[in-house]
Amino acid sequence: MLERRKESRLHFTLIDPDKTEPWEAEKIARAAREYGTDYVLVGGSLGVSPQSTDIIVEVVKREGLPVIIFPGSLNNVSPKADAALFLNIINSDDPYYHGIAQVQGSLIVLRHGLEPIPTCYVIVGYGGTAGYMARARPIPYEKPELVAAHALACAMMGSKVIYLEAGSGAPRPVPPEAVFLSKEFLKAVEMEALLIVGGGIRSAEVAKDMARAGADGIVTGNIVEQNPEALREIVKAFKEG
Ligand code: 1GP
Numbered sequence: 001m002l003e004r005r006k007e008s009r010l011h012f013t014l015i016d017p018d019k020t021e022p023w024e025a026e027k028i029a030r031a032a033r034e035y036g037t038d039y040v041l042v043g044g045s046l047g048v049s050p051q052s053t054d055i056i057v058e059v060v061k062r063e064g065l066p067v068i069i070f071p072g073s074l075n076n077v078s079p080k081a082d083a084a085l086f087l088n089i090i091n092s093d094d095p096y097y098h099g100i101a102q103v104q105g106s107l108i109v110l111r112h113g114l115e116p117i118p119t120c121y122v123i124v125g126y127g128g129t130a131g132y133m134a135r136a137r138p139i140p141y142e143k144p145e146l147v148a149a150h151a152l153a154c155a156m157m158g159s160k161v162i163y164l165e166a167g168s169g170a171p172r173p174v175p176p177e178a179v180f181l182s183k184e185f186l187k188a189v190e191m192e193a194l195l196i197v198g199g200g201i202r203s204a205e206v207a208k209d210m211a212r213a214g215a216d217g218i219v220t221g222n223i224v225e226q227n228p229e230a231l232r233e234i235v236k237a238f239k240e241g
Pocket of ligand 1: 014130167198199200201221222223
């Protein structure tokens with residue numbers, strides 16, 4: 001999974017099973033495939049059940065796209081997916097997210113036959129529902145070096161993916177300076193982790209900024225649900241950089 005990285009930057013389309021009807025997921029997945037999304041993430045922070053996850057995964061798989069679970073909780077897992085982001089929420093203050101959730105999740109991932117992708121989740125700025133539910137202490141937008149220090153720590157702890165998250169629907173995305181500094185730190189220690197940025201990315205311009213700052217991948221959710229057409233420009237801008 002995530003092997004297409006060598007060829008180009010990666011675009012991820014996020015679908016929230018609690019906010020998306022199966023027919024909408026089908027429409028989104030079709031547009032995502034046509035416009036060049038590499039992977040579909042299925043996940044949400046509230047109201048997600050194994051059943052709603054299953055249905056959405058099935059619909060997306062039918063469109064021929066690889067599906068990665070992006071779990072907001074242990075209910076957000078499906079054996080029909082290909083892989084799961086195995087999350088460590090590094091700036092959560094809740095001990096549940098620093099061992100208990102992972103221990104419970106490990107057996108579910110094993111028994112469902114999903115590929116685990118060791119992922120460090122860094123919540124920045126707005127934080128959204130994910131930040132609130134995870135009892136995170138979001139890193140202020142004005143502290144790019146603090147974001148980068150978190151990304152560096154994630155890499156040093158062996159994460160394969162470092163996900164800088166401003167929160168779904170964030171009024172501002174993660175600042176490009178924070179992405180740039182994070183990437184610089186990772187390069188300095190020659191760490192191979194994939195740097196992904198999400199939350200509040202709604203335009204081709206911002207996508208381009210993220211590419212230029214050094215993001216290996218971006219995640220878009222809301223914009224796809226509101227206007228699947230906008231996805232075309234975002235994916236193109238990010239990939240061209
Ligand atoms: C949230 O990063 C994602 O986890 C996507 O955010 O819905 O704002 O695109 P948006």
